[in-house]
Amino acid sequence: MSKKHVAVVMGGYSDEYKVSLKSGQLIFDSLDRDLYHVYKVIILKDEWFFLSENDEKTAIDTGDFSVNLENGEKLKFDVCFNIIHGSPGENGILQAYWDAIGQKYTGCDFYQSALTFNKKDTLAVLSKYGIPSAKSIYLRKGDEIDEENIISELSLPLFVKPNQSGSSLGISKVKQQSELASAIEIAFKEDDEILIESFLDGMEVSVGVIDFKGETIVLGITEIVPQNEFFDYEAKYEGASEEITPARIDDETRIKVEEISKKAYESLGMSGFSRSEFILMNGTPYMLEMNTNPGFSPASILPQQAKIYGISVKDLCGSEVEKALNKI
Structure with missing residues (x-):
């Protein structure tokens, strides 16, 4: 059986590209070389390129997502392992392009990516399945902002968030009305649509869910104990939070979280x-x-949960490639 060609596609157009490069490196290192030829492809705003073993760049031919190698051969990938956080790999743009040219890839499809990248729409769809979320007000850039109404509807403290940004960028916790206008301005810098949500006073948990060998499994429930006011960018990526896996919750709550996460x-x-x-x-x-392409660097939550669950990163990544290869 000939080895399949797998491109680990990393980078992205947002500030999260740095995290994506770390995630991509872990996947690149973990894929089984007995089964696959593994390559690195980096997608940035101004260039898409293939990175050779000696770190030489070759532009990607976007007509069919191939590479013209120095020896004159054309390299086509059997599978793209998508590990881009944020745009264009987590919001459906890349998936739609790959669908159009017939390129197989890991992870969810264009529609699921686009939907889950939009917090408002995700929560609206899930509410139909009885999954609760915070009370919220949605604003588009240019809408009139009625501070009194926002505060009477949601009360203080509240959260202001960009609707479509990853990595907790542009999120503020507002404790008094005087902070609201600048919080809204910060969120609008990240996105043209924002959500203002009521504050939920409770324990934050992060739940890894995957489909593995034909079954939806909850890898683990991690309790987030931020040193800051909430689980912001600094807490996520610069170590300013304590992550406890498994979360310190009773069995009844754990089962409820597992069921709702799977659902x-x-x-x-x-x-x-x-x-x-x-x-x-x-x-x-x-x-x-819900994040459809969560951080996968060695410090990230998902690989930690997999380790505790007993699935190696090698098996986790290999399973994704095999599923993608078997897509019709």
């Missing part, structure tokens, strides 16, 4: 890696968001 994953028709964030309040899990 959310399956209701949205998800595939591949996912990490959902919830706040547990009075025993009820409230959904904050």
